[in-house]
Amino acid sequence: MAENSVVIDLDGVSSTTLSKLKKAGLLTYESIAVTPSKEIEEMTGMGSDTALKVSQLARKKVDHGFVPATLVLEQRKLMLRCNTGSPDLNRILGGGIETGAITELIGEFGSGKTQICFTLSVLAQLPVEQGGFGGKVCVIDTEGTFLPERIKQIAEERGLDTIEILNGVLVARAFNSEHQTILIKNLPQVVQENKVKLVIVDSMIGHFRGEYIGRGTLSDRQQKIGSCLASLLRVAEAFNLAVVLTNQVQAKPDTNYGDPNKPTGGHVMAHACTHRVYLRKGKENTRIAQVIDSPYLPEEKARFAVEAAGVIGCEQ
Numbered sequence: 001m002a003e004n005s006v007v008i009d010l011d012g013v014s015s016t017t018l019s020k021l022k023k024a025g026l027l028t029y030e031s032i033a034v035t036p037s038k039e040i041e042e043m044t045g046m047g048s049d050t051a052l053k054v055s056q057l058a059r060k061k062v063d064h065g066f067v068p069a070t071l072v073l074e075q076r077k078l079m080l081r082c083n084t085g086s087p088d089l090n091r092i093l094g095g096g097i098e099t100g101a102i103t104e105l106i107g108e109f110g111s112g113k114t115q116i117c118f119t120l121s122v123l124a125q126l127p128v129e130q131g132g133f134g135g136k137v138c139v140i141d142t143e144g145t146f147l148p149e150r151i152k153q154i155a156e157e158r159g160l161d162t163i164e165i166l167n168g169v170l171v172a173r174a175f176n177s178e179h180q181t182i183l184i185k186n187l188p189q190v191v192q193e194n195k196v197k198l199v200i201v202d203s204m205i206g207h208f209r210g211e212y213i214g215r216g217t218l219s220d221r222q223q224k225i226g227s228c229l230a231s232l233l234r235v236a237e238a239f240n241l242a243v244v245l246t247n248q249v250q251a252k253p254d255t256n257y258g259d260p261n262k263p264t265g266g267h268v269m270a271h272a273c274t275h276r277v278y279l280r281k282g283k284e285n286t287r288i289a290q291v292i293d294s295p296y297l298p299e300e301k302a303r304f305a306v307e308a309a310g311v312i313g314c315e316q
Ligand SMILES: Nc1ncnc2c1ncn2[C@@H]1O[C@H](COP(=O)(O)OP(=O)(O)O)[C@@H](O)[C@H]1O
Pocket: 107, 108, 109, 110, 111, 112, 113, 114, 115, 116, 285, 306, 307, 308
């Protein structure tokens, strides 16, 4: 995977260009090969011809042609799954939150989205043998709801070293959609430098919805969201890490039956996310999760609880 192939040389590319790539966080053949040359241009400030050349050379190095499905199956064995804290939630997710994919947590206010993020921020740091990813966590907090005290409490309740866990969570508060976009575009560098295995964006669409108001701005907004999501998926794939996004619901104006809420972000969000999980409040401290859209997971439901230790299992 990408961790092992730090770019040291691209034939015929000047050291100035190489250092520009490095500054932009494009440190591996993989991350260059999967970034569109137009974006390389924007990220590094190099000319379009150089960006195109660099992109072609990197692609040659990683050989992104056709491969037999047996090889794809082999590569998928490198996929890791992180314990969510609830065995039943793990079960409907096919074993846990997976690397190389985007998992979207959808639900109304108080449905448990942020609590799942907090719990994962702790559990993802555990070694693979203990159901974690054995890596650090990057959190992009757009709503100002990140609470280190809560991370500390979850770690403490689980008998873990709280300082070590808190140090393993790198947090950035995104103040608007532009800032959020910059933070997302800078992820390759942060991920590489800190051995990050889980990236959380809580929440993904909030700023965009608040800032782009009116029909005329919709396509511009969707295009910008789409570009962020594409970057997140590339990071997930290139670094074999998990991306977890949260998303609110909005009332559908014209429903007479069924659930009157739908996730925000429209088709762009629906298509970019690998697995979508819908969360609802249950009795007392329980929550109900349902997989609503996934390429291979059935649409199953699971009940979990939120307590001092974060997400935990409960009777079904
Ligand atoms: N320390 C805690 N102990 C038990 N339950 C908690 C604790 N902190 C938060 N919760 C529960 O989590 C809920 C908030 O869920 P949250 O994940 O923040 O919602 P959202 O989906 O809006 O992000 C609270 O209403 C409460 O029920």
